[in-house]
Amino acid sequence: MASPFAAVPGAVVDDDGLQHLGSPLAEQRALASGVAIAPLDDRAVLAVPGEDRRSWLDSLTSQSLAMLAPGESTELLVLDPQGRIEHAASVLDDGETTWLIVDRGDAEGLLAWLRRMRFRLRVDPRDASEEFAVIGGTAAALAEVAVASPAGVPLVWIDPWPGVSAGGFGYAAAEPHPGAERDWAEGIVPRDVERDIAERAAAGDVALAGLLAADALRIAAWRPRRAREVDERSIPHELDWMRTAVHLAKGCYRGQETVAKVHNLGHPPRRLVSLQLDGSDSVLPAPGAEVRLGDDVVGVVTSAALHYEEGPIALAVVRRSTPEDAALEIDVDGTPIAATAETIVPPAAGATANVPRLPRLGRRRAAT
Incomplete structure (x- = not known):
């Protein structure tokens, strides 16, 4: 679908949509302050009407949705049986339909999976992207936009990040959190x-x-996104996504055993970090660029941007064992770029259950 924004003076548009209008840094400032809005052509809209929609989605996903109130914003993950992330969606219900905002590249796969899981329930998920587009910005800026309200509830999803939602758990220890504002x-x-x-x-x-x-504002807020931070091995703990997308006290769903086991007894094998990049070469690493500690590859860059205040920044997923104070380098077309890491998910994340160690049987007998 051709973007209608291609005709705006200065617009640079590709297959994903409007990339910029000639001044990405000024656009960041305008977007953050509520002066500008952003067409999100890389998003798609799925509609899930039907009487059983909330309890059905609750049973399939990581989020507690059975009692989701009209106008309330949350997000969900669909996990595989091993707890790995397959799909993600922003969620809003208007009392008649549950609306899912998803990465455009994930829409077809998520919809196909949802339709396979209907069984005899009263739900009818469909792709509503031909009818609806997605616009991003501050809540005040979107209040000036004629958003859809088919059931009388304005379809505006308010990002819960980085707050810890009911049933969630935040691993990042930074105070204040970079996304707090x-x-x-x-x-x-x-x-x-x-x-x-x-x-x-x-x-x-x-x-x-x-x-x-x-995207630059998202990266600065340490906000994970399926299209960027998720690969075939990702689990929610690694990305600090437990804080907004997982309810630890809800009923059973696919992947729940891994979620509970890693959170209570184990540690995620990898962890998300924020990188401040050396900007002297004026280059940004592409997603997938190797993160190195000496000669050892310890992770990959997932997102990178030039931020209007912080300069060149990135998110990366690295091994849990990577030292928090390590001097890292990013390989950009064979040129090493120095990177200073700030911890998002700490190496000690998980193992929250204080399980007492039982004495070994032999030691108990020796004591008696």
Whole structure:
């Protein structure tokens, strides 16, 4: 689907949508302050109507959704039997339909899986992306946008990150959390409203920011995203995603055993870190760039951006054993770039259950 924002002066658009309008750093500042809004063409919208929708999604995913109130925002993960992340979605219910905002590349797979899991329940998930687009920005900025409200509830998802949701658990110890001041929301808008926004932006009546600006603000807030931070081995603990996407006290769901075991008794094998990059070479690593400690590859970059205040930054997933104060380097086309790591998920994350050590049988007998 061609982006209607391609006609906006200065717009740089690719297959993912509007990347920027010539000034990504200024766009970040405008987006963070609520002056601009961002067309999120790399998102898709799934609709799940039906009387059983919330209890059904509750039974399938990591989040407690059975009692989700109209207008309440949360997020969910779909895990495989080993607890690895397969799908992720932002969740909003309007009293009649549960709306899922997902990464566009994940929409087809998630929808196919949901449709296979319907059995005889009263649910009918569908792709609503031809009807609706997604616009991002501050909550106040989106209050000025004509978002959809088919059941009388405005379809504005308020990002719960980095708060610890009911039943969640936060591993990051930074205080305050870098995302604490981040004001982020995503509105579901009809396609004709999207076209109107594009026309008004072309006339200079609406300020826009591109996907590069939105992603830079996300990276600075340590906010994981399925399209960037997740690979075939990822579990929620590694990305500090337990704080908003997992309810530890809800009923059974696929992958729950691994979630509970790692959180209570074990440690995630990898962990997310924030990287401050040496900006002297004015280059950013691509996702998948190797993170090295000396000659040893200890992880990979998942996201990188030039931030309007912090300069070149990145998120990376590294081995749990990587020292927190390690002098790391990123391989960018054969050129090493120095990186200073800040801990998001600490090496000691997990093992929260204080299980007493039982004396060995032989020692008990010796004592008697």
